Every structure is written in structure tokens, then in C-alpha cells.
Amino acid sequence: MTTTQDQLSSAPLAPRVGDAPPHPRAVLGIVLVGYFMVVLDNSIVITGLPHIAADLAMTRGSLAWVVNAYLLAFGGLLLLGARAGDLLGRRRTFVVGLVVFTLASAGVGLAPTGALLVAARAAQGLGSAVLAPSTLALLTASFPDGPRRTRATTAYGAVAGIGASVGLVAGGLLADLVTWRAGFLINVPIGIAMLVAGLRVLPETPRSRGRLDLPGAVLATAGPAAVVYALVRVGERGWTDPAVLLAMLVGVLLVAGLVLVERSAAQPVLVLGLFRDREHAGAYVARALFMGSMMGFFVFTSQFMQARWGWSALAAGLGFFPMTTVNFAVAVSVTRLQRRVPAAVLLVTGLALAAVGTAALGLVGPSSTYLPGVALPMVLVGAGQGLAFGPLTSSGIARVDPTQAGAASGVVSSVHQLGGALGMSLVLAVSGTYAAAMRDGAVLVALAVLTAAALVVPAAARRGRP
DSSP, rough: OOHHHHHHTTTTOOOOOOOOOSSHHHHHHHHHHHHHHHHHHHHTTTTTTTHHHHHHHHHHHHHHHHHHHHHHHHHHHHHHHHHHHHHHHHHHHHHHHHHHHHHHHHHHHHOOOOHHHHHHHHHHHHHHHHHHHHHHHHHHHHHHHHHHHHHHHHHHHHHHHHHHHHHHHHHHHHHHHTTTTHHHHHHHHHHHHHHHHHHHOOOOOOOOOOOOHHHHHHHHHHHHHHHHHHHHHHHOOTHHHHHHHHHHHHHHHHEEEEEEEEHSSSSSOGGGGGGHHHHHHHHHHHHHHHHHHHHHHHHHHHHHHHHOOOOOOHHHHHHHHOOOOHHHHHHHHHHHHHHSSSSSHHHHHHHHHHHHHHHHHTOOOOOOHHIIIIIIHHHHHHHHHHHHHHHHHHHTTTOOOOHHHHHHHHHHHHHHHHHHHHHHHHHHHHHHHHHHHHHHHHHHHHHHHHIIIIIIIIHHTTOOOO
């Protein structure tokens, strides 16, 4: 039996950039399952948070870091993970990321204390930061620009929405019927199976010469982390707290420093040139705003159903069923819809539907019931997610040179995670009730609609892209 290193070193030569992979369906399947695992662990913890708090005696403040540790490590280190894929080969980084993620999942499932749980969640985020950009980069490098790539990226974008929804249901189901730990331990056998399949099927991509931009990676992680810390602390101490003001100032300075460093870096982790393309920039900003609202929607709606109505974690997870089913049905139809309707139109329509649904959730009052107050607005949110994620992903990597596929995919994935952390923290800081949080979330989605309409739609129309 050969070792993992033996198999890597004896891998066949990489296909020419732009060639189809020898087993396209198998490659797409592995990529989608790998990304599904990453997205699932973003949300599977949410409905199980009350069980985690009771099991490990965690306070409300420490419990928040079960979510934040993953999001910040994931989003902050994504750009470094993407650059590592460019330098080392994306199949290799896929394997490394999968191994780290799988081991960290076991650590989360076996954690005896809250501190070790948070540390293991951060390690999961590190594994995801390496794994996620390699999945999209493998997809981009394996499928030539055209209809096949459009179909593949549409499926990839659909996984982002569907995985988040399924995670909420699965998290509640396992927390009530088995244990909250099961949602993480199940990653171990799946990860092992994916490792074996990936080593056999995935094509290696060419390596590029260079080195890792560690200063850029540190700034890309520390800047958003400081801002998120400030926003989370606002909910406890208020905007005038000195620590809040200091953390916010430090975060802004670090982000500004990131831009300055990357402008002069020979091989930056954040390729600023990607933002000069209006379609790319619009897709990145719209995705961050959209994810900020959606992450808040998931967390606050789950807590609302359990706290206000006294639902169990399983019931709260199943409470997302209207959104989950509609999201899935719409997402799998996007490819067919794109044959008749431009993708940019689908994007704006999806964002608008999500904005209306989130605003409707903001009308919930003390006498509201589930079906009219929550379930029906969820249908609009689910339809909006299903329509928007695929076109957002396609626009984020449109016309990217294969040599920059890792950089572009890193930005897409990074804004997905950091947008969720920053947006959710902002909504938490300025909202006192569930209804107010949903109204504030609707504002974020409305801004995403305006961004897409102003940047993505005109750019796509000028270039004749569907």
C-alpha cells in the first residue's frame, strides 16, 4: 500500500489548462461534496447551540465564539489558502485542507471543554480556508470557460445555499435525537472517503513559482477579526466603550494596511486587480452584504423559534423546511432558467426576493404564528438564495485567467465567510429585537440589490455574458 505522499508524487501530469478533466462528473462530484462539508459546518452548529451551552457550561459570550472562531479563521485565512493552491498545486492543497478539516471535526466532536471546542472550531476554519478555495479553483481549472463551466459553477453556488439550509435541519435533528457532537463526528468517515476518491480522480494543476505573502495573510485575518470583536462587544458594552472604539480603529487601520501592502507586494494574496473589474467588484460586495443578512437570518431565526415559542432544536431545524425545499428546487432550476433569462437578471431578482422575505420577517410581533409570520417569508428567502448564489459565483470568477483562479476563488469564498461574520455582528450590534434584526438584515440585502444592479448587470450586458 502506498502512502499519501507516494500517491501525490506519482500523480499523472496535470492536464493542459482549459482541458476537460478525464472524469468530469467525478471531479465535479468530489468538488461539490468537499465544499458541501465546509458550508454545512458553517450552519450545523447553529440549532445545537443551546445543547452545547448546557453540555459544556458555556456562557453566552463564550458561546458566540463557537460560531465566530470558525468564521474568522475560515474567512481570514482563505486568501492564504488560495495562494498556497497556486504555488503547490490545487489537488495537493485539497488533500491537506481535507485532512486538517477532518481531524479538527473529530476534535470538535470529542471536545471536553468549551475552550477546546472553540480551539477545534478555529482549526476547522483553518482546514476550510485551505479546502474551500481549492474546490472552486479545481472546478475553474478543470472546466473551460463556456456552458460547461457555467453549469458547474451554478451547481457550486447552489451548494452554498443548500448546504447552509441542510445544516440547520441536520444540526437540530442530531442535537435532539443523538447528540450535537454527531454532526461533527460524521465528517470523519466522509472525509476519509473523499480523501481516497480525491487522490484517485482529481487532476493536479500546474504549480507556479513564488512564495506565500504572510504579511498580507496576517492583515487579512487580523483586520476583520478586530472589527468583528468590536461589533460583538458593542452588544454588551455599547458604542462608547473604549475597547470597542480601539478595536474598531485597529481593524480599520489593519484593513487599510492590507491594501497598502498588497499594492506593493510582488505576489500578493489579495490581487487588487480583480476589484478593478466592475462585475467582479459588484459580485464581491453584493455577496458580502447578502451573506451578512443571511447569516443573521439563520442565527436569529433559530434562536427566536426556540426562545419565543419554546421549540426544540429539532423543531427549529425543521422550521427552516419551507426555505430549504424552495431553495433546492430553485437552485437546481437555475441552469435551465439561464437559457432563457440572463444570469444578471436572475441575480437581481433573487436578491430582491430575499430582501422582501427578510423585510416580511421584520413584521413579526408577539401574536405572530409560524405559518404566516415565518414560514411564508422563508419561502421568498429560499427562492432568493436559490436564484442568487449561482450567478454571484459565476460573476465573481468570470473571465479570470487560469493562473489567477486560486486568487479569484479565494476572494469569492473569503467575502462569503467574512461578510457573514461582519454582517451578523453588525445586525446584532444595532438590533434589540428579532424583528429589528430582520429589518436591518433586509437593508443589507437591499444594498446588495443596488450593488448588483449598478455594477454586475451593466458589466455583464456590455460583455455580452448571459
